[in-house]
Amino acid sequence: QVPLVESGGGVVQPGRSLRLSCAASGFTFRNYGMHWVRQAPGKGLEWVALVYHDGSKKYYADSVKGRFSISRDNSQNTLYLEMNSLRTEDTAVYYCAPDPISSRVYGMQAWGRGTTVIVSS
């Protein structure tokens, strides 16, 4: 059983919107802070957003602030990333990942396999 499974990626035109989902299973999702991390083709890892375990606090990279919104539904064990005003530079594989502090305390440490977003006209 894969603990985190991302979905919702695809090809989208610049300026349009997309919503990514990350379904969690096999662990107590509500205990974990959760991140979105992306990786552009041939590039390194870039942190995108963080939401606390209870949704009370959210943080964003400057590159996505005001355009992306992270949220979670602990009753559905799902993490979301709403992406608006997409740009070509948002093209990347998007991963959901547990916060290392949560992993340290509760034990689940695996990332999802990622979902690919391509922004192109």
Add this chain to the structure above:
Amino acid sequence: IVLTQSPGTLSLSPGERATLSCRASQSVDDYVAWYQQTSGQAPRLLIYGASSRATGIPDRFSGSGSGTDFTLTISRLEPEDFAVYYCQQYGPSPTFGQGTRVEIK
């Protein structure tokens, strides 16, 4: 906070020792993790809290450091260890280093 990893590429043979460096632009206490990424795969957590091995990680991997200077050491390289390694600081606004590629010499 900017993380700078060095070297960019490390060319070593199986059985050799690998030492990877990560320097932070300001103190991050011990909120540093190390990840391994092999081609086409999701990153795998190796080390958290600068020096604690994640579950299932072999003891040839070790982390050290605090404040601004951190090191990941692989004591004896196995064939499956040739990969890209990233450090991360996980304060409220996390960042990653640019990665170090460990390649077969």
